[in-house]
Each structure stands twice: as structure tokens, then as C-alpha cells.
Amino acid sequence: MPEVVDVLIVGGGPAGLVTGLALLTAEPHLKGRVVLLEKAHYPREKPCAGAIGGRGLRILERLDAVPAVPSVPITTMSFRASLGEVASQVGDIGRVVRRIEFDHALAEIARARGLRIVEGAKVDAVQVAGGRALITAGGASYDAKIVVGADGVGSAVRKAMGLGAGTMRAQVLELDTEMVAAERTRSALHFDATDRGLTGYYWDFPTIVDGRELMCRGIYHLRLADDDVDLAARLGTYLGTLGLDISSYKQKRYAERGLDFTEGLSLGPLMLTGEAAGIDPITGEGIAQAIEYGALAGEFVRKVLHRREELERWTRTVHRSRLGVDLRVRRRLVRSFFGAQRASMERLLLDPVSLRCGGRHFGALRHDPAEVARSMVRIGVTWLGSFA
Numbered sequence: 457m458p459e460v461v462d463v464l465i466v467g468g469g470p471a472g473l474v475t476g477l478a479l480l481t482a483e484p485h486l487k488g489r490v491v492l493l494e495k496a497h498y499p500r501e502k503p504c505a506g507a508i509g510g511r512g513l514r515i516l517e518r519l520d521a522v523p524a525v526p527s528v529p530i531t532t533m534s535f536r537a538s539l540g541e542v543a544s545q546v547g548d549i550g551r552v553v554r555r556i557e558f559d560h561a562l563a564e565i566a567r568a569r570g571l572r573i574v575e576g577a578k579v580d581a582v583q584v585a586g587g588r589a590l591i592t593a594g595g596a597s598y599d600a601k602i603v604v605g606a607d608g609v610g611s612a613v614r615k616a617m618g619l620g621a622g623t624m625r626a627q628v629l630e631l632d633t634e635m636v637a638a639e640r641t642r643s644a645l646h647f648d649a650t651d652r653g654l655t656g657y658y659w660d661f662p663t664i665v666d667g668r669e670l671m672c673r674g675i676y677h678l679r680l681a682d683d684d685v686d687l688a689a690r691l692g693t694y695l696g697t698l699g700l701d702i703s704s705y706k707q708k709r710y711a712e713r714g715l716d717f718t719e720g721l722s723l724g725p726l727m728l729t730g731e732a733a734g735i736d737p738i739t740g741e742g743i744a745q746a747i748e749y750g751a752l753a754g755e756f757v758r759k760v761l762h763r764r765e766e767l768e769r770w771t772r773t774v775h776r777s778r779l780g781v782d783l784r785v786r787r788r789l790v791r792s793f794f795g796a797q798r799a800s801m802e803r804l805l806l807d808p809v810s811l812r813c814g815g816r817h818f819g820a821l822r823h824d825p826a827e828v829a830r831s832m833v834r835i836g837v838t839w840l841g842s843f844a
Contacts, residue, residue, distance in 0.1 A: 461491045463757055464591055464600035466579055466613050468494030469502070469555075470512075471730025471746035471753075472606030473562045476571040477519050478754025483761070487570030491600075493593050495578035495607075498563050502555035503630055503708035504743070505661050505672055507645055509550045510819035512744030515751045516562075521569075523561030527551040528662040532644035533815035537802035538652065543644060544812040549819025550744075552645075552661050552672070579607070582616035582726070589725045602757055602767065603726050606750070609711045611732035617723040624714030624737040624790070626656065629687040630674030631705040632665055636698050642669065647739075649802060651690065655680055655794045657739075658694045676740050678714075678794065712740045714790075715783045722770040729753040733774065736786045738793055741818075748779045 463479065463486070465472045476492050494500075507530065516522045530550045534543040567573055577594030582603070584590075589603045605613025609621075640646055640660075648658040656676040663672040675691040687709070692702035714737025721728045730746040756773055759765035765773075774780045793801050804810050809827050816823050 458590060458597035458599040459491075460599045462486060462489040462600070462761060463491070463602045463604065464589070464598050465490070465492040465604045465606055466591070466593075467605065467607035467611075467730070467732065468492055468496075468498070468563060468573060468575075469559055469606065469608065469730065469746060470562065470743055471732075471750045472604065473559070473566045473571070474515070474519070474521075474747050474750025475604050475606060475729060475753040475757070477521050477566050477569055478751045479757055480566075480570045481519055482755070482758050484570060486761075488572060490570070491572045491574060491598065492566070493577040493579065493591070493598075494563075494573060494575050495593075497575045499556045499560035502559060503628075503710045504555045505630060505659060505674060506552045506554055506558075506663060507550055507661055507741070507743065508553060508558075508747075509741065509744035510548070510821065512747035513550065514820055515747050519751075521562065521565045523553075523558050523565065525553055525557040525561050526664045526667070527553045528642060528664060530643060530645055530662075530819075532641060533811050533818070534640055534644045534646040535805050535811055536646070536648045536650060537806060538650050539799070539802055540806050542806050542808050542811055543640065544808045544815055546812055546815035546819060547821055549815050549821060550645075552663050554663065554665065579612040582612055584616070584724045584726065587725060601725060602760060604753055604757065605726060605728045605732045606730045606746075606753075608731045609713050611728065613726055614728055614732050617720075617726055617728070619719055622713040622716050622719075622734060624678060624680070624716065624734075624787070626676055626678045626712040626714070626737070626740055627684070627687055628674060628676050628710050628712060628740065629691055630672060630708050631691075631702070632663065632670045632672055633695070633700050633705055635669065635671055636700065638698065639671070648694070651694075652798070654685065654690065655683070658691070676712075678737055678740075678790070680790070680794065712742065713737075714787060715780075717775065717784060717787065720771050721774055722767050725767065727753070727767060727770045734783070736783060737790050738786050744818075745779060745783075749774075752777055752779065
């Protein structure tokens with residue numbers, strides 16, 4: 457017989473774990489009735505550049521759930537394009553972590569809070585009947601009132617909802633290298649958009665691997681059409697400018713998906729959060745957004761259990777949230793960033809004030825109204841210029 461649970465969360469990354477944490481922090485009596493399925497075993501490798509913006513960290517602080525893992529503090533944003541390079545020191549805007557450590561530590565916090573985590577539980581089947589969901593995973597089955605799909609790009613819950621891969625998919629390749637003499641600083645997130653043949657960018661983020669100060673470097677390419685590129689060849693060329701040989705490093709590939717506002721994020725007892733739903737298509741930023749998704753989902757599920765909300769309203773809840781509005785703006789800017797207006801957008805980001813505003817947004821810091829006004833005027837001029 458299947459085990460009967462109130463809430464079943466599929467996926468043990470930040471989105472799934474924070475969903476459980478937020479729900480159980482508000483409703484501790486649900487201990488034992490909320491189950492999370494993770495297909496792997498912690499600590500598990502998770503390719504990811506590892507940057508967490510301040511907004512995600514603030515949410516974890518409010519939940520008293522900040523993992524005590526090695527991290528590199530970030531204070532600066534750096535951007536390079538064909539027209540030049542600029543760096544803006546912003547303040548404490550985030551951290552760079554390793555997901556193998558961060559996710560494991562977050563899972564232990566959630567476990568101590570009452571979330572039951574079942575590891576090695578890959579979902580084999582998702583069935584919906586009578587307003588409930590039957591999930592088969594890891595040799596066991598679960599009968600759930602609500603299923604939260606937080607299982608990433610290849611989401612089994614998403615597939616059960618009849619949704620495809622999405623319209624804004626990205627290819628990503630990353631690796632870890634030693635530092636080089638020309639390194640900018642270990643407190644900066646550096647983005648390089650000099651390759652106009654790439655719908656994306658290269659990055660250099662400081663990281664710590666087994667106590668060693670290294671750099672996580674990679675390439676992000678958004679597939680706006682069936683335009684696959686040779687990520688290894690392009691990244692190899694970029695690394696060559698730094699005096700590095702790509703063949704000397706372990707390469708890690710993965711995919712990402714931007715949020716599609718034409719898709720429903722719930723169906724019957726099933727709902728999506730995190731990258732299973734979709735994240736920022738311009739930068740691929742995911743961890744802080746996954747955490748925000750999780751906090752939103754945990755509160756929403758709590759209301760559903762108390763009959764103060766209907767599961768079918770999850771899509772509208774996401775779209776009207778701060779996160780949803782932010783993602784909608786980013787999605788609308790995709791064609792500007794990577795289309796005919798690219799040079800104008802690059803010039804905008806090469807303005808230290810605009811870059812600083814972007815850094816403050818990433819770090820959830822208070823903005824300078826005068827700087828925001830100046831940036832908005834420049835964005836408006838850039839936007840109007842596209843119609844000239």
C-alpha cells in the first residue's frame with residue numbers, strides 16, 4: 457500500500473528544501489507528513505557556478521537556515537564587452553558556494569526541522585486520480601494531497617503535467633581552474649560578453665574547492681532557436697586568453713530553463729517550483745531564485761492545506777509575486793540583450809552606475825534613487841532607440 461502524506465516534494469535542491477523548510481517553520485505540527493524525495497545521495501555533485509545573491513541569503517536568515525559552509529564573499533560586479541570593461545564595488549551582495557556542500561548542509565537543517573528526506577528515490581511514475589497524486593520512487597509509493605515538483609530541468613513532475621522542455625533553454629559548461637596572474641579580484645563576479653556570436657557570456661567566479669582558492673569559469677548560451685554551439689571550443693578559446701588549457705580540467709555540462717509565462721505551473725494536485733518552473737533566461741541566475749521560489753511555495757502550500765487558497769491559483773501567485781515580476785522583466789529584455797540592441801545594452805552596462813544598480817538588485821541592497829533614475833532614463837533611451 458502507498459504511504460499517505462500531505463505534501464510530497466520532488467527534488468532536494470534549494471527550491472525543494474526551502475519549500476519544506478518554509479512550510480514546517482510555519483506549521484511544525486506537519487512533521488512527518490511532509491516528505492522530500494531526492495534521487496541521489498547527499499553530498500552529491502551539482503554543477504553550478506554557485507553565486508547566491510543577497511535576496512536568497514536574507515530568506516535563509518529569516519528561516520534561521522543559513523548553511524555553515526565554505527564560501528567566498530562578493531562585493532563587486534565586473535562586466536566586459538566589445539566596447540570596454542568596467543567594475544563597480546557595490547557592497548556585500550552575496551556569496552559563492554559549492555552546491556555539493558551547500559545543498560547537503562541545507563538538507564541537514566531541513567531534516568532537523570522535521571522534513572523527512574528520502575535519498576536514492578528517483579521518480580519512476582506520476583499518476584493523478586481523484587484529486588490526489590500517486591508517486592512511485594525508489595521502490596516505494598506515496599499517495600499525496602499535494603506534489604511540489606522542484607526537480608530541475610528534467611522534472612518528472614513537469615513531464616507528468618504534459619509540459620515540454622520550454623522555449624528558453626540554455627546550454628552551460630563549467631570547470632574549475634587555478635587563479636592566473638591577470639585575475640581581477642576574488643571579491644567579484646565577472647561576466648564577459650565580448651563574443652557576439654554567443655547568445656550569452658563567459659564567467660569567472662571565485663570559489664573554494666577542498667580548501668583551495670580556485671576560479672569557477674564557464675560559458676552560458678541561451679538557445680533562442682536550434683542554434684547549438686560548440687561550448688568546449690568556445691570556452692577553450694576564452695581560457696586560452698588567460699593562458700589556460702581546457703583539456704587540463706574536468707568539464708561539467710548542464711542545462712537551464714527560463715520561465716515561460718504562457719505555461720501553467722500547476723495541474724490538479726501537482727505544482728512546479730524552482731527550475732522545474734523556470735528561472736532567469738538572461739543570466740541563468742538560479743540559486744537565490746530557487747530559494748525565493750521555495751519560500752513562496754511553502755507559504756502557498758500552507759494556505760492550501762488550511763483551505764485559504766486553491767492549488768490552481770499557483771501560476772497567478774508566482775506571476776504576481778516580486779519574483780514573477782522580476783522574471784517577466786528579464787524575459788522581455790532577452791531580445792534586447794542578445795538581439796539588434798545588444799551594442800546599446802552593452803554600453804548601458806558599461807556605465808558604472810548602471811552596473812552598480814544591477815549589483816544592488818542582485819544583493820537586495822537599498823538603491824540610490826538618483827542612480828536608479830539615471831539608469832531608468834538610459835534604459836528608456838536605449839529602448840526608444842530600437843524603434844528609430
